[in-house]
Amino acid sequence: MNKILLVARREFLTRVQKKTFLLTTIGLPLIIFGFYAMIIYFSVKTTDNFRVAVADKANIFNNKIESKDGEVIFEFVQADSAALPELISSKKYSASLYVPAGFTLQGNDSLQFKSDKAVGLMTREKIQRRINKALDDKRYESMHISKVQIDSLNQERDLIKFSSANGKTDNDTKVGVSYAVGMISGFLIYIILFIYGTMVMRGVMEEKVSRIAEVIISSVKPFQLMMGKITGIGAVGLIQFLIWIVLVFGLQFAIAILFPSLTESMQGQPIQPAGMQAAQAMKSSGAMNGLMSGLDAINFPFIIGCFIFYFIGGYLLYSSLFAAVGSAVNEDPQDAQSLLLPITMPIIFAIVIMTKAVNDPNSGLAIFGSLFPLTSPIVMMARVAHGVPDGVTYFQLALSMILLILGFLGTTWIAAKIYRTGILMYGKKITWKEMMKWAFKKS
Amino acid sequence: MSMILELQHLKKYYATQKAVDDISFSIEKGSIFGLLGPNGAGKTTLLRMITGIFYPDSGEITLDGKKFDPINDIIKIGYMPEERGLYKKMKIGEQALYLAQLKGLSKAEAMEKIKFWFTRLEMESWWNKKVEDLSKGMSQKLQFVITVLHEPKLIILDEPFSGLDPVNANLIKDEIYGLAQRGCTVIFSTHRMEQVEEICDHIVLVNLGQKILDGTVASVKQQFKENKFRIQLQEVPANLVADSFEIVDQKANQLTVKIKEGFKSNDVLKYFLDQNLSIEAYNEILPSLNEIFINLVEGSKSTTRAFQNIND
Numbered sequence: 038m039n040k041i042l043l044v045a046r047r048e049f050l051t052r053v054q055k056k057t058f059l060l061t062t063i064g065l066p067l068i069i070f071g072f073y074a075m076i077i078y079f080s081v082k083t084t085d086n087f088r089v090a091v092a093d094k095a096n097i098f099n100n101k102i103e104s105k106d107g108e109v110i111f112e113f114v115q116a117d118s119a120a121l122p123e124l125i126s127s128k129k130y131s132a133s134l135y136v137p138a139g140f141t142l143q144g145n146d147s148l149q150f151k152s153d154k155a156v157g158l159m160t161r162e163k164i165q166r167r168i169n170k171a172l173d174d175k176r177y178e179s180m181h182i183s184k185v186q187i188d189s190l191n192q193e194r195d196l197i198k199f200s201s202a203n204g205k206t207d208n209d210t211k212v213g214v215s216y217a218v219g220m221i222s223g224f225l226i227y228i229i230l231f232i233y234g235t236m237v238m239r240g241v242m243e244e245k246v247s248r249i250a251e252v253i254i255s256s257v258k259p260f261q262l263m264m265g266k267i268t269g270i271g272a273v274g275l276i277q278f279l280i281w282i283v284l285v286f287g288l289q290f291a292i293a294i295l296f297p298s299l300t301e302s303m304q305g306q307p308i309q310p311a312g313m314q315a316a317q318a319m320k321s322s323g324a325m326n327g328l329m330s331g332l333d334a335i336n337f338p339f340i341i342g343c344f345i346f347y348f349i350g351g352y353l354l355y356s357s358l359f360a361a362v363g364s365a366v367n368e369d370p371q372d373a374q375s376l377l378l379p380i381t382m383p384i385i386f387a388i389v390i391m392t393k394a395v396n397d398p399n400s401g402l403a404i405f406g407s408l409f410p411l412t413s414p415i416v417m418m419a420r421v422a423h424g425v426p427d428g429v430t431y432f433q434l435a436l437s438m439i440l441l442i443l444g445f446l447g448t449t450w451i452a453a454k455i456y457r458t459g460i461l462m463y464g465k466k467i468t469w470k471e472m473m474k475w476a477f478k479k480s
Numbered sequence: 481m482s483m484i485l486e487l488q489h490l491k492k493y494y495a496t497q498k499a500v501d502d503i504s505f506s507i508e509k510g511s512i513f514g515l516l517g518p519n520g521a522g523k524t525t526l527l528r529m530i531t532g533i534f535y536p537d538s539g540e541i542t543l544d545g546k547k548f549d550p551i552n553d554i555i556k557i558g559y560m561p562e563e564r565g566l567y568k569k570m571k572i573g574e575q576a577l578y579l580a581q582l583k584g585l586s587k588a589e590a591m592e593k594i595k596f597w598f599t600r601l602e603m604e605s606w607w608n609k610k611v612e613d614l615s616k617g618m619s620q621k622l623q624f625v626i627t628v629l630h631e632p633k634l635i636i637l638d639e640p641f642s643g644l645d646p647v648n649a650n651l652i653k654d655e656i657y658g659l660a661q662r663g664c665t666v667i668f669s670t671h672r673m674e675q676v677e678e679i680c681d682h683i684v685l686v687n688l689g690q691k692i693l694d695g696t697v698a699s700v701k702q703q704f705k706e707n708k709f710r711i712q713l714q715e716v717p718a719n720l721v722a723d724s725f726e727i728v729d730q731k732a733n734q735l736t737v738k739i740k741e742g743f744k745s746n747d748v749l750k751y752f753l754d755q756n757l758s759i760e761a762y763n764e765i766l767p768s769l770n771e772i773f774i775n776l777v778e779g780s781k782s783t784t785r786a787f788q789n790i791n792d
Contacts, residue, residue, distance in 0.1 A: 040582060047578055051570060248565030252626070255531045255559040256583045258551070461533070463563065 040257050044265020045272065048240065052273045062277050066284045087160055089150075090114045090130040092121055095140040102171045109163050125153050132156065134168070142176050212423075214335055216395050219422030222344050223391040223415045230351055230384055230414070233274040234359040238373065240266050241363030241460070250460045259457040263364075264449075267356045274352065336424065343421045343434075350441040351414025355380065357445075357452035364459030365467040372466060379469060387412035395419040398428035410444025413437045451476045482545070484509045484634055484665045485530065490539035492525050499525040500536070501689035507667065507682070512660050514680035514697075515669040516769075518777050522689040523669050524562065527636055530667075531559045544633060555584045558632035562639045562669075564623050566611045573607035576626055583630045590629075597625045601651065616643045624652055628659060635659060636667045641675060653679065673770040683769070687777055701766045704775070707739040709748060712761040722751045736765065 052058055087109045091102065094117075102111040111134075116124065121133040132152035140146050148168070156164070177187055241263075244250045253262060362376045390412055394403030398420040406416035407429065417437050420429040429437075458475040459467065486506040492499050500522045507513045517523045528534040530541060532550025541548035543556065567575055573594070580590035598604050601621060611619055620643050628635055637656075641649045656666055656679065668680060676683060677697060685693035693700060709725075712734045720727060720735075724743040729736040737748060745764065752759055767775075 043578070043581055051567075243567075247568060248561075248563045249567055251561040251563050252559075252565065252579070252623070253582060254533050255557070255561070256554050256579070461528075 040261045041265045045269035048269025049272050062280050070288045088130045090124050090133045093136045094138040215423045219395040219419035222418040230355050234355045237356040238359040238363035241360050260453045263456050347414040354445040357449040361452035361455040364456040383411040387415035391415050391419045398423045408437050410441045486542040488540045491537045498689045503691050511681045512666045514676040514683040517686035521686045556633045558627040559636045560627040568612045593629045638669045677769050704767050704772045708765040711735050714758040
């Protein structure tokens, strides 16, 4: 049997057979989703009413501000400004709103809102929304604009039809969904590079520190040992990821069933920017079917194909560098930190470019980032999400893939030379300068 | 007798050191060969070149009559390095199987050989244990088994007895003899001279990257003898003066004498016989390898081997 495969098989089996593997692979998504479910549950089900005493001296609201049970309840009281603090301190109300007698809708007067304790962001937003809506209604009324007119004004329109030159339609939803898909897949690759890269590094360090490398190197070439390790751990990563994907989709359905009101409350959630954009796009285009058409517009098999390619390519490119660092580290894991910096820098740089590329897939920075092998696995995902040839031309995609393969061969070649020397070197603190010397010396 | 391994003018220079500087020697098939030298003499580098881990800068290695081919000849060599370890969390049986397969054995072959050796050294109960459960001596034993189980023609053991108790050391020693009798050649690298004296047929002493001594244990001892003899008398007369020897040391009735130039051991014996003194014992004092080693290495500044720049 090929020795690389033998090594890979061991690396794979020892990791997969561990209890912690099952725990992290299945447990982690469950914990994350449980956590999210809890947050959503508590934010949807606010049991405490936030009672606001409204002293409307100017009679602006006409005794009517929309209240919702379980959230904020507005109650009109006959009290002057001096009596309001008493209402709060007697715990009858949590806050008070005082409208002075001279308050006019057109003026620049402001209303005073006082609460016994600091008001949370979400409650504050709800209060503002309710009060503003009530005020707006009154304003329109005072300007003699009828409700029908307002409704027709507020109606959603899609007057400007964005489309590409070749006639493909393109709407906000699609862009939003592309944004989200690009962002998520870029971040996933970023996480993969770090998790499995460090896993390779730690594996190499373990072999070096426990001196097993000495024993193995006499029967296996250092390159075979390194590649075997990288392949084995890569297979672990792939399996783990497939399990996660299945779990994530499964749990998403579960959550949708458990919390049908989720999409409604999502708008008020402090969610991630990617989701925000998508949610905004969804809101502007009206409804769920807009999102569906946006998702339809994305070629998922193509994206998943690209994802797997850049996953494997990026992993191979970086893991050999991580392996080289692992081989240079001695007993002290602290050394690894400083040696890792030149590797983590381009990954972080790639994330920065990716957040730009996802907005503007054809900018110069995005094109550079998606071609340069050290950043392409992350940046290209952002562009690919916008589709071919809208986000990225076929030529650029092919070039990026070829460059990534060449980059992987290059880093592996360099890393193998560092690894070969480093794995048998003890007791000496090694710098990048020395590692470079090993990498480029003639064998 | 044919040679299993021949080294010709091997050189390996590092950036700051001539680790191995023009070393040649050959090893007979079936012999137990001692490679000696102080710390940092270049032994490990030499062994790594023989096992194909490093390529020599120049020089040639011939294994079993053919030019050494690091990739295909691995199966013929078993190397137990001085710095050795095992996967701590892996089960011992699986580990042995894995390492044997890496050497190039098929799974069935490997299994059979592991079973044989585990039974032989009474290690069957270890199969499902992990290395972290083993004592240092036990893992040493396991290391030895892993090194020899594919029955390589050339076995290289770097400090094989460190950490072993006398019983287990003897066990391993017997196995080494057994392997040599079955035609394996053993290269034995150590600082422990008494073990070398006991086990090795032939030795090479390396210092500062160069070979400074090469020969059988007996011939080396002959080479470095100082013509000293020990004689035990029933009683020692008050003043002993003779032309043939001088007394170096005296302990009770035991004299250590050094024979002067131009005389033979029988001349000493004759002197005492002529004096009519009854001799209880008479034997030559050969230097121990330890003394030879210290003599040769001391003063060579090898203990403070300086780093020098090598420009060629």
